[in-house]
Amino acid sequence: MTETEPTTVTAKKLHEIMRGYVKTALLRTAIELNIFDGIGDRTVDADGLARALGVDARALRITLDSLAAIGLLRTVDGKYALPVDGGKFLLSSSPTFFGPSLKLGASDWEWDAQKRLTEAVRKGGAVMDSHALTPEFDYWEDFAENTTWFNNGAAELMAEQLLPWAKDRDSVDVLDVACSHGYYGVNLAKAEPKARVWGVDWPNVLPITAKNYERNGISDRFSGIPGDMFSVPLGGPYDVVMITNVLHHFSADTSTNLLRRLFDALKPGGRIAVTGHTFVEGERPEDKPLPYLFSQIMLVMTDEGETHSTKTYERMFTDAGFVNPQIFTAEKAMHTVFTADKA
Numbered sequence: 001m002t003e004t005e006p007t008t009v010t011a012k013k014l015h016e017i018m019r020g021y022v023k024t025a026l027l028r029t030a031i032e033l034n035i036f037d038g039i040g041d042r043t044v045d046a047d048g049l050a051r052a053l054g055v056d057a058r059a060l061r062i063t064l065d066s067l068a069a070i071g072l073l074r075t076v077d078g079k080y081a082l083p084v085d086g087g088k089f090l091l092s093s094s095p096t097f098f099g100p101s102l103k104l105g106a107s108d109w110e111w112d113a114q115k116r117l118t119e120a121v122r123k124g125g126a127v128m129d130s131h132a133l134t135p136e137f138d139y140w141e142d143f144a145e146n147t148t149w150f151n152n153g154a155a156e157l158m159a160e161q162l163l164p165w166a167k168d169r170d171s172v173d174v175l176d177v178a179c180s181h182g183y184y185g186v187n188l189a190k191a192e193p194k195a196r197v198w199g200v201d202w203p204n205v206l207p208i209t210a211k212n213y214e215r216n217g218i219s220d221r222f223s224g225i226p227g228d229m230f231s232v233p234l235g236g237p238y239d240v241v242m243i244t245n246v247l248h249h250f251s252a253d254t255s256t257n258l259l260r261r262l263f264d265a266l267k268p269g270g271r272i273a274v275t276g277h278t279f280v281e282g283e284r285p286e287d288k289p290l291p292y293l294f295s296q297i298m299l300v301m302t303d304e305g306e307t308h309s310t311k312t313y314e315r316m317f318t319d320a321g322f323v324n325p326q327i328f329t330a331e332k333a334m335h336t337v338f339t340a341d342k343a
Contacts, residue, residue, distance in 0.1 A: 007286060021111075022066075023070050024106050026063065026066055026067055026070060026072070027072065027102065027106070028102055028106055029063065030063070030067055030072065030090075031098075031099045031102055033053055033055060034053065034092075035049070035053065035060075035063070035064070035067070036072075036082060036086075036087075036090040036091055036092075037091060037092055037093075038052055038053050039073070039080060039081060039082055040082075040087070040091065041082070041087065042081070043076050043079045043080065043081040044079055044080055044081075045078070045079050045080075046060050046061040046064055046080065049064075049080070064080050067080075068080065071083065072086070072090070073086075100145075100146035100147075101146065103142045103145075103146040104142065104143055104146055104147070107139065107142065109128075109130075109139050110297070110300075110301075112128070113126070113128050113131070113300040113301060114300055116128065116300065117296075117299070117300055120299050120300045121299070125299065125302060125303040125304060125305075126299075126300060126301055126302055126303055127300075128300070131300075131301050131302065132249055132301040132302050132305075133249065133302055133303060135202060135228065136202045136203065136204045137202075138204070140180065140201075140202060140204070140205050141204055141205060141208065143180055143181070144180045144181045144182075144201075144205050144208040144209065145181075145208055147180065147181040147183065152183050152187075153330065153332035153333035153334060153335075154184075154244070154275045154333040154334065154335040154336075154337055155183045155184045155186075155187045155244075156187055156332065156333070157328060157329075157330045157332070157333045157337050158184055158187070158188070158242070158244075158273050158275060158328075158337045159184075159187040159188045159191055161273070161328050161337060161339060162188055162192075162240060162271070162273060162339075163188070163191055163192060165271060166188075166192050166194070166195070166239070166240070167192070169194070169239055170194075171194060171196075171239055172188075172192050172194040172195040172196070172239050172240065173195075173196055173198075173236070173237075173238045173239050173240070174188060174189070174195055174196065174197045174198070174238060174239065174240045174241075174242060175197075175198050175200065175234060175235075175236060175238040175240070175241045175242070175262070175265055176197055176198070176199045176200065176242045176244075177200045177229050177241065177242065177243040177244075177246065177262065178200065178201055178229055178243065178244065178245075178246045179197075179199030179200060179201050179205075179206075179209050179242075179244075180201060180205060180208075180209065180244075180245075181208065181209065181212055182197075182199055182208075182209040182210075182212045182213055182222070183212065184242050184244045184273075184275070185197035185199060185213075185222070185242065186212060186213060186216050186218065188240075189213075189218050189221055189222075190216060190218060195221065196221045196222075196223075197213075197221060197222050197223070198222075198223050198224075198225055198235060198238070199222060199223070199224050199225065200225045200226075200227070200229050200232060200234070201224070201225075201226070202226065202227075203226035203227075206224035206226055209222070209224065210222060210224060229246075229258065230257075230258060230261070234261075234262075234265045235265075236265040236266070236267075237265060237266055237267040237270070238265055238266055238267065238270060239266075239267055239270050239271070240266075240270060240271055240272075240273065241262045241265060241266055241270070241271075241272045241273070242272075242273050242274075243258075243259075243262065243272070243273075243274050244273075244274070244275045244276075244335075245275055245276055245335060246258075246276070247259075247274065247276055247308060247313075247316070248276050248277060248294070248295075248298055248305050248306065248307050248308060249298065249301070249302045249305040250302070250304060250305055251304040251305070251306075252308060252312050252315070252316055254304065255308070255316055256316045256319045256320050259272070259316055259317065259319075259320035259322070260320045260321065262320075263320050263321045263322060263342060266342045267342070268342060268343070269341070269342065269343075270341070270342045271339055271340070271341050271342070272317075272322060272339065272340050272341075272342070273337065273338070273339050274313070274337070274338040274339075274340075275335040275336065275337050275338070276307075276308065276313075276335055276336065276338075277290065277291045277294045277307045277334075277335060277336070278291060278307060278308060278309060278310050278313060278336045279291040279292070279307060279309055279310070280309065280310055281309045281310070281311050290334075291307040292307065294307050295307045310327060310336075313325070313327075313338050317338070317340040321342070322340035322341060322342060323340065323341050323342075323343050324340060324341045325338060325339070325340040326338065326339050326340070
């Protein structure tokens with residue numbers, strides 16, 4: 001372990017943490033009111049923008065000043081403009097617009113769940129009546145509808161790792177488990193003409209998956225399997241099984257049982273590909289906060305979920321019967337990709 005500066009706690013730091021929700025509320029409000037789109041590439045005054053947006057001028061001035069205070073706007077002689085290059089993420093016309101991600105990372109449901117974090121810590125898991133494991137939970141419709149470029153780097157990384165292996169196979173039949181938006185299968189199928197994808201998810205989610213395959217011109221190579229991934233007949237056998245951003249919703253034991261089920265759905269010589277947040281055992285939360293904070297989200301969303309370490313993933317693969325586990329990362333991917341083989 002390397003020596004680092006000792007962690008210090010100050011009143012200012014505590015106040016910033018305590019008021020952190022204000023920054024989230026500001027970003028949500030700016031997107032919902034189309035404030036950034038209303039400014040665009042111009043420099044505007046609060047009164048004129050208020051008239052254009054149909055909102056109260058005083059309230060908008062306060063909001064614009066607050067957005068400038070947190071770095072999402074800049075002030076120019078009493079007027080307001082986007083930060084340099086800010087439009088890349090803040091304008092809805094941009095291919096890298098961040099707005100849809102707010103329905104995933106700052107949803108009303110998650111805010112309500114975090115309000116009950118104290119109860120979740122006492123209980124050891126989710127206390128909400130509806131949560132991530134509730135059948136046909138409507139949050140997963142939002143997740144499938146609003147996943148954007150921001151979440152898709154790992155889908156590209158997974159396809160890049162599977163393509164050289166898949167190109168010489170006679171078939172590339174793919175089972176995409178908890179397929180959601182479907183972009184993991186889409187990325188592979190667009191690059192590999194032999195690929196046909198069967199996606200497992202709740203019946204309220206699969207129409208969104210199918211729409212994304214249609215949008216990408218490959219609807220004829222997608223079929224949906226509605227139901228619970230732990231019990232629905234999976235069909236097969238398959239050349240590839242994908243399970244993406246799923247295993248952190250469950251304990252290592254439950255995840256291993258699911259992996260055993262998927263092992264049985266694979267052809268001999270087939271490959272499983274998994275994505276998720278992870279960390280290296282022995283790594284300090286102070287040095288890489290994201291996977292540990294994600295565990296906190298899993299605490300309020302699930303009964304037993306948490307971020308699993310790389311060693312835990314490797315152990316789960318081995319215990320489920322897989323061999324040759326490998327780990328892949330890339331700057332563009334916020335999640336790690338794992339692969340393993342069925343001998």
